[in-house]
Amino acid sequence: MTTFDVRIWGIREHKGKDRKTGKPRSTYRLRWLVAGQEFGESFQTRALAESFRSRLIVAQREGVAFDEATGLPEPMARALRTRSWYQHATEYVDMKWPHASPNHRKGIAETLATVTPALLASDRGVPDDRTMRAALYGYIFNTMARTAGPPPAKLASAVTWVQANTVNLSALTDAALVRKVLDTLALKMDGTPAGASTVTRKRAVFSNALRYAVELRLLDVHPLSLVSWTAPKKDESVDRAVVANPKQAAALLAAVAAEAPELEAFFGCMYYAGLRPEEVLHLTDDEFERPPREGAWGWLHLSGATVASGRGWNDEAEVNEDRGLKHRARMATRPVPVAPPLAEMLARHIAKYTPADNGRLFVTRRGPWGRYVPTAGQPIPNNTYTTAWRKAREKVLTPAQQRSLLAKRPYDLRHACLSTWLNAGVPPTQVADWAGNSVKVLLEVYAKCLDGETATALNRIALALGLDPTPAPEGEADDQGDTEEAEPPGAA
Numbered sequence: 124m125t126t127f128d129v130r131i132w133g134i135r136e137h138k139g140k141d142r143k144t145g146k147p148r149s150t151y152r153l154r155w156l157v158a159g160q161e162f163g164e165s166f167q168t169r170a171l172a173e174s175f176r177s178r179l180i181v182a183q184r185e186g187v188a189f190d191e192a193t194g195l196p197e198p199m200a201r202a203l204r205t206r207s208w209y210q211h212a213t214e215y216v217d218m219k220w221p222h223a224s225p226n227h228r229k230g231i232a233e234t235l236a237t238v239t240p241a242l243l244a245s246d247r248g249v250p251d252d253r254t255m256r257a258a259l260y261g262y263i264f265n266t267m268a269r270t271a272g273p274p275p276a277k278l279a280s281a282v283t284w285v286q287a288n289t290v291n292l293s294a295l296t297d298a299a300l301v302r303k304v305l306d307t308l309a310l311k312m313d314g315t316p317a318g319a320s321t322v323t324r325k326r327a328v329f330s331n332a333l334r335y336a337v338e339l340r341l342l343d344v345h346p347l348s349l350v351s352w353t354a355p356k357k358d359e360s361v362d363r364a365v366v367a368n369p370k371q372a373a374a375l376l377a378a379v380a381a382e383a384p385e386l387e388a389f390f391g392c393m394y395y396a397g398l399r400p401e402e403v404l405h406l407t408d409d410e411f412e413r414p415p416r417e418g419a420w421g422w423l424h425l426s427g428a429t430v431a432s433g434r435g436w437n438d439e440a441e442v443n444e445d446r447g448l449k450h451r452a453r454m455a456t457r458p459v460p461v462a463p464p465l466a467e468m469l470a471r472h473i474a475k476y477t478p479a480d481n482g483r484l485f486v487t488r489r490g491p492w493g494r495y496v497p498t499a500g501q502p503i504p505n506n507t508y509t510t511a512w513r514k515a516r517e518k519v520l521t522p523a524q525q526r527s528l529l530a531k532r533p534y535d536l537r538h539a540c541l542s543t544w545l546n547a548g549v550p551p552t553q554v555a556d557w558a559g560n561s562v563k564v565l566l567e568v569y570a571k572c573l574d575g576e577t578a579t580a581l582n583r584i585a586l587a588l589g590l591d592p593t594p595a596p597e598g599e600a601d602d603q604g605d606t607e608e609a610e611p612p613g614a615a
Contacts, residue, residue, distance in 0.1 A: 125188035125197055130156040131179050134172045137165075155179060155194065162194030201293075201340065208242045208289040211341065213263060215332045220266040225432030225444045232264035234308075234328035241307040242300070244290045250281040256312075258282050265435060292336055295346040304329065305352045319355040326354060363572045366539045367530040371519070375530060378515035386511050388465070388472035389485045389503070392423075393536035395465035397544070397558050400533055401428035404502040405445065407482035408473060414466050421461035421469075425559075429502050443502050449559055459557050508533060541565070542572040 132154045141148040151172035154163045166172040182189070182196035190200035212235050219231055236259035243249065250258065258281035262274045274282045294300055308325045311317050317325075329347075336342045367375065372394050380387040392403045405427045412422040425448060432444045447453040461469070472484065479486045479500035487501045512533045516525055530536065537558075544554045545565075555565045585591065 124191045126158040126191055127186070127188060128158045129183050129189050131176065131183065134169065134176060136169070157189045157194045158191050160191065160194065205291055205293055206341065207291055208239065209286055211292050211336055212239065212332060213269070215335050216264050217266050218335065224446060225436035226430055228436045229432065230324065231328055232260050234325040235264045235332070236260040237325060238304050238307060238329055239285070239289065241304045242290050243288055245288050248284060249288070250284060254278065254281045255285070258285060268435060292341055295333065296342065296349070298349040301346045301350045302352060305350065309355065316355065322354050360571050361538045361542070361568055362528060365528045365531060365535045366542050366572055367535070369543070371530065372536065372539055374519045375515050378518045379511055382514055382518070383511040385472070385476055385488050386508055388468040389508060390512070390533060390536060391465050391468040393533060394540055395462045396423060396459045397537050397540035398425070398459065399428065399449070399537060400508070401430045402448070404429040404483070404485055406484050408478040408484060409482055411461070411469055414461070414463070418463050420463065421466045423459045423461055425457045425459060431505055450561070451559065457559055538572070542569055545569055545572070
């Protein structure tokens with residue numbers, strides 16, 4: 124806190140003897156009050172005491188606020204508290220660590236490891252890029268690693284160098300330096316432009332770190348307010364070229380069933396129910412509400428997600444993190460309809476592969492060389508299901524389609540599901556609720572995947588004008604070359 128309640132007293136001379144020589148010696152003591160609290164400072168000469176007293180008096184006359192904790196004018200107190208970017212960044216990481224998820228911790232470390240090379244005070248003796256990155260990301264900005272002990276021998280010299288060679292935090296009041304950091308955020312490690320969403324995410328972390336400095340009164344203003352910098356435009360809409368039609372999706376799922384049958388229902392949950400991969404990994408037997416009869420619809424009652432975070436970022440030394448549903452309260456659930464084909468897949472899966480002790484349906488079931496082994500309930504690793512999906516694409520798609528974006532990632536099955544629901548005429552509010560998105564985000568993301576919108580709009584205008592309906596314009600057929608009418612959701 125600061126105050127303008129300041130009283131500055133005169134200088135008093137205190138005579139004594141030098142402790143070493145025993146000769147007479149005087150010191151000069153200055154005392155002053157800030158908000159009723161007494162502060163004092165001793166000097167070896169009267170000239171030094173007078174100089175310091177003059178600085179206090181000038182600040183008082185010019186209406187500068189005094190810091191109640193140090194008793195100094197605010198600029199002097201701020202200079203006293205100044206610290207390097209390294210000190211502030213590590214303190215920021217330590218402040219965020221206890222309350223951040225493992226993946227958020229990784230995101231913070233990745234951002235600070237990206238900006239720190241742009242905030243070096245010297246390049247003399249700078250470590251090579253690979254070593255620097257390993258020291259920043261793997262040790263300096265990982266609270267658990269840094270507090271566990273000294274860095275690994277191969278990183279020790281790089282860590283020591285960084286500690287001593289970052290700019291003072293006050294240097295970030297220089298708009299040119301701030302712009303340099305932002306330009307660094309906009310590039311990948313190889314120098315090519317980073318994706319818009321990546322830049323936005325990293326800029327938010329960097330901004331938050333600087334806001335923390337303002338909060339601690341280490342900076343007067345937020346440095347990003349000094350710079351007019353435009354981030355790359357973010358286009359989050361799904362390219363309709365990635366969306367598989369029902370026949371293609373069915374063929375891909377059949378290929379998975381032939382190669383890795385324990386993953387057929389895993390991918391089926393993404394295509395028929397629009398689940399995210401982490402939501403499928405969290406799915407338990409109890410969350411599957413069976414259909415009342417064969418050929419009817421069932422329900423999934425989702426309760427969370429299992430996210431791969433990697434070792435070293437989770438407090439329990441685990442590689443996975445269980446968390447609540449995205450965009451929902453921690454204990455919230457989300458109902459999702461289960462189409463008859465998916466209900467059949469899940470029933471077959473549960474009959475053949477007993478759920479783990481924790482009830483999870485999709486857990487690691489293969490050991491070395493693909494041999495089936497009893498499961499300990501560990502989630503299926505990302506590389507396991509992505510490899511199975513790659514093999515299915517190679518088996519089903521033509522070479523040209525394999526080179527295209529068509530169903531390139533397992534996540535594209537979710538895109539296909541939500542696009543199917545929207546094109547089937549399901550209200551966006553309902554689709555958003557089942558998908559775990561907001562309506563705004565849903566329509567922005569899937570705007571390019573909605574078929575027949577032009578014909579519908581023209582027919583409405585024609586109806587208003589009393590004209591005959593307008594035939595659908597050419598080019599609104601399926602992008603993958605399949606011009607047959609799309610099968611309804613749930614069709615085999």
